[in-house]
Amino acid sequence: MKLSKKITLFSLAAVLFACEENKPKEQVVTEVPKAPKQHVTPPDFNADSAFVYIKAQADMGPRVPGSKAHDNAVAYYEKQFKKFGAEVIIQKGSVTTYDNKPWILKNIIASYNSKAPDRILLCSHWDSRPFADKDPKIENRTKPCPGVNDGASGVGVLMEIARLASVKKPNVGIDIILFDLEDYGDDGGNPETWCLGSQYWSKNLHIPYYGAKFGILLDMIGAKNATFYKEEISMTYASEAVNKVWGAAQNLGYSNYFINQKMGGMTDDHKYVNELAQVPCLDIIHYEMNAASGRGEFFKHHHTTTDDINTIDKSTLKAVGQTLLEVIYNE
Secondary structure, eight states: OHHHHHHHHHHHHHHHHHHHHHSOOOOOOOOOOOOOOOOOOOOOOOHHHHHHHHHHHHHHOOOOTTSHHHHHHHHHHHHHHHHTTOEEEEEEEEEEOTTSOEEEEEEEEEEESTTOSSEEEEEEEOOOOSOOTTOSSGGGTTSOOOOIIIIIHHHHHHHHHHHHHHHSOOSSEEEEEEESSSSOOOTTSOGGGSOHHHHHHHHSOSSTTOOOSEEEEEESOOBTTOOEEEEHHHHHHHHHHHHHHHHHHHHHTOTTTEEEEEEOOOOSHHHHHHHTSOOOEEEEEBOEEOTTTOOEEOOTTTTSTTOSGGGBOHHHHHHHHHHHHHHHHTO
16 A cells, blocks of 8 residues: 555656656747937938028018919919928918908918838927007007018028928928918907917818927927017926927027027917917927016017018028928938
């Protein structure tokens, strides 16, 4: 009995050992570290070329609704964007301004690589304010603003980016939107009277369920020694994109333009792109902090008759344009 029991126990142990040997061994998965993202060198932004596009708009005269300059500008934008290989849509809409005047607004939409699922929205307003109500001369306050830095500068930078995108295609899709009737608002009145073009587009997207990874709005980006702060609405809805843009500017040596400080919120086109279209959008807008008073203000020719071609500085155009290209081509 005892010997037999030992043999049985031995046999059982042998069977168990064999089973253990034949049991599939656990595989150890070793994570392969991802290769660092390869930096893409973007095209060189040509500030001289952007200046030509700005001057072409300035030479038309104030681009106020109902004017010949307004019509000429639409034709100019459409022709140039098509020349640069974009798919172009002129979005028309009926709106009424705060003074109860009816208008047909025209948003210009130029798209590149329209099939790409990953997209970046670039935008600016193109209209001029119909009255220079901040002009130091009272007799000028009923005259229209030339709207060169306040409007045409952002458009000029985006047109140069469009030209470059036609030469060297980025990996992402790009949608450029020029908003109409941004600057026909009631100063001191209801904020909703401003930015009618972006409000209309945000409620009537040119493509159903349109989406973009993020958007960048340009407003007054061409004056000498311009300063751009991290605006509050931008930080609320698009902080990741804000930090990406300001980080790119710093790496390129443009931190004297892109100031790493926060500022208050602005009623600008990005507000409605964020709130209505639900595309996270930031605003690059010229704002100056007064060290003595601790208060901020727009550039000194804002909504005056002196916002003409003489306000434009090519170094500022280069700083903004090259920063945008760095972000776009490395997205």
